[in-house]
């Protein structure tokens with residue numbers, strides 16, 4: 361502004377001096393010309409400013425006279441605002457990315473509980489499509505009476521556990537609402553299907569163990585009470601012996617159960633180390649001796665063992681799995697049946713330990729459940745032969761810890777083949793067995 365005033369004053373001074381020299385008319389003419397020139401220059405400067413306004417992100421045009429003083433601070437302020445905005449956008453994006461990366465679902469609701477925003481996890485938990493559902497009430501999206509009641513509360517100290525879907529699609533979600541901002545709501549969703557399943561498995565397991573222990577304990581305490589109530593000479597020696605034998609049978613069952621439970625617990629709690637080379641043949645022979653003792657000569661045994669094959673593993677664990685398969689074959693094969701034990705290489709470079717029997721076989725519908733804890737296809741025979749219902753669960757666990765697979769093939773009434781299939785990666789180079797291990801291929805009856 362001061363520049364403009366100085367220019368006008370200079371033109372006026374020039375006009376006055378020229379007027380004094382050449383007459384007032386010439387002076388006024390120079391002054392008018394000066395003012396006209398100033399108006400023209402101003403017009404030009406304004407049109408340059410108008411062009412700049414269209415691309416305001418660029419620096420303002422240089423030398424626009426008195427406008428320089430106005431445009432420079434405006435441009436500085438604009439630039440600062442732009443940087444602030446970019447900074448805020450970056451922070452906003454970072455917050456959005458963090459919300460997306462949350463392992464839990466998160467969604468925000470307007471005061472009328474209509475959906476404002478949700479992350480991907482919440483979208484998959486509740487089947488939301490943000491483009492479609494934005495602005496719709498969450499009560500119309502999550503259509504469950506218990507959710508409507510929960511959302512209606514004034515405060516939410518606990519999450520709501522919601523069961524959605526049926527059978528294989530069933531899911532359990534934990535939904536927790538919290539007020540935030542001005543009258544808005546934040547809802548956190550968490551898929552707890554797996555946690556709930558594990559919790560149910562744990563409860564079932566505890567219930568099963570209690571049930572399994574209660575039966576022999578009831579029998580034992582029944583006998584003890586009977587013996588206590590009877591006068592000393594009321595029983596013959598034979599009767600007393602019979603009772604004691606029944607009691608010791610129940611004690612053996614409890615012992616077997618506790619021992620299997622301890623094996624399972626140690627399989628679950630000890631870290632899985634690869635272990636050293638194990639001659640499976642040696643383990644198979646020890647198991648075979650026990651199986652033959654259990655059989656009491658009622659079965660024919662056929663043994664085909666490749667003595668040189670070794671796997672990397674834990675011998676105590678392998679011994680337990682190998683033994684379980686063999687004793688099962690004896691227990692589920694009626695007298696006169698045949699049991700074949702095979703330890704052989706497989707075409708893929710691995711090895712297979714197989715126990716084949718000509719026993720009662722298993723209904724195909726039961727096969728997938730055999731390795732569940734306490735599942736028994738033939739309940740009566742299992743109990744009669746002191747089964748714990750944990751043998752195959754242990755065998756499968758051991759197989760998994762050795763990167764192996766427990767394969768079950770069975771035909772009801774004809775027999776079964778239980779195989780532990782070891783992968784090539786678990787095999788050690790073939791080696792001569794220790795002197796005591798015996799000959800390369802053996803048959804026994």
Ligand code: ADP
Pocket residue numbers: 684688689692693717719720721722730735736737738739742743746747748749750751752753776
């Ligand atoms: P259990 O102690 O009852 O034998 P397992 O876990 O060892 O428990 O086996 C689970 C069920 O699988 C058994 O109850 C039995 O019904 C069935 N089973 C296991 N091995 C055989 C087999 N060789 N032949 C037929 N059925 C078998």
